[in-house]
Amino acid sequence: MYRVASASEYLVITGVGIDDIKISKKAWVLPGQSCTVFDVSPVNYTFEVQAMSAEKLPFILPAVFTIGPRIDDESSLLKYAKLISPHDKLSHHVKExxxxxxEGETRVLxxxxxxxEVFRGAKEFKQEVFEKVQLELNQFGLLIYNANVKQLVDVPGHEYFSYLGQKTQMEAANQAKIDVAEARMxxxxxxxxxxxxxxxxxAKIDAETKIISTQRQGDGKKEEIKVKTAVKIFENLREAxxxxxxxxxxxxxxxxxxxxEVAEVEAKKAVALRAAELQKEVERMNALTVTEKLKAEFLSKASVEYETKVQEANWELYKKQKAAEAYLYQKEKEAEAQKAMAEADLYKRQQILDGELYAKQKEAEGLKALAEAQGVYLRxxxxxxxxNxxxxxxxxLISGGVFQEIAKINAEGVKGIQPKISIWTNGDASAAADGGALGEVAGVYKMLPPLFKTVQEQTGMLPPAWMGKMDTSDTNN
Known part of the structure; x- marks a missing residue:
């Protein structure tokens, strides 16, 4: 038959066609299959766990745990269906x-x-117990929905918390007395x-008031200048x-x-055309009138003259129409030519401006790239x-050819001067040493002729007569 579980229940089906068990909210139960319903609503478990701290002090930890199957995990449901669901959730077996x-995890912790540490860190102690217990309950497919750890209680015969409370009260009373005395002092x-x-x-507030007043006046002037500047900028933007x-x-x-202007020209031409048409109608009516008159007077002559007049009128009308159409066509072409010239001139100017802008942009990009390349080169x-x-x-300086250029400039300058260079000596130093003082004097006299000759060649001046006379005929002396 077809079975459907309620909102807080699941179906467990075993039997033919099912390897292990099948958990579902609704299913067909076939012949050879067995179906059991189990409830997944959580249950409250109240305990008074007796534990002992690290100082061997016993205490009682009252706790209430809300525990039920983990319904968001299929593997946990399978564990619960196999291990816990055959027993009543409130049975002694499940409660134990x-x-x-x-109790085991609480005592170990x-x-x-x-x-x-237990008393002051009750929140952390509760969290530790919660995590440790949940880790063990996972193997049964159970989940702690809520855990409430009450206040720690003394074990009968061990009044640790009572004495601790009395100690706290006395310390608080003594501290209150001390606080009263200190408060009076x-x-x-x-x-x-x-x-x-x-x-x-x-006095300090008066001084600070004067300082703040001065500062506020300065701030006010600054804000006034800022506002005026913003207004000026806004006015410039609006003007732009x-x-x-x-x-x-x-x-x-x-x-x-x-x-x-084009519409005016078209209107004038349309008026001219309409006038020509009206003139044609007038001529036609006049021709009809003349024809009737001539018919009454001279029938045959009138017929000939009528035909002649009609042809002449048609010819004149035709000439006027053609002249009007030619004039209109000429004016339209002139207007189109002026429009084309204006558009061409505008396009030409735009292209020139675009070309200049593009050239400036490319020149700026080239200078930027050159500067970046030079920077990389120098680094x-x-x-x-x-x-260094x-x-x-x-x-x-060497790679740029600065020294070569300086040498070239110096060479060009010296080339225009054409200097004359003379080299002389006062004789062998060893001979002068052998002659003593007279040798030195002889060396000075040997030096004078080359010196005088150099001065004459460089300046064109001869030494005074009292210093000596040079023989200009022999250039070797």
């Missing part, structure tokens, strides 16, 4: 199982903590201190927008004027030279 896990001292501080603070709008309006007016050279700026400068 859960209580044994909780309490044995590693002092009583003070502080009141007496504070009264005098406050009077002095009142006078000091009053107005100028741009005026330019657009001027462009539109020019277009409208051009369209108006590489400086790194290769070990950060003097060596980098000398290398750049």
């Amino acid at each position: 199982l859960v209580q044994g896990i909780i 309490a044995a590693s903590m002092t009583m003070e 502080k009141g007496a001292i504070g009264s005098k201190s406050r009077e002095g501080q009142t006078l000091q603070n009053a 927008e107005v100028a741009e709008a005026n330019a657009d309006l001027a462009k539109k007016k020019a277009g409208w004027a051009k369209e108006a 590489t050279l400086l790194g290769a030279l070990g950060g 700026y003097a060596a980098l400068r000398d290398y750049l």
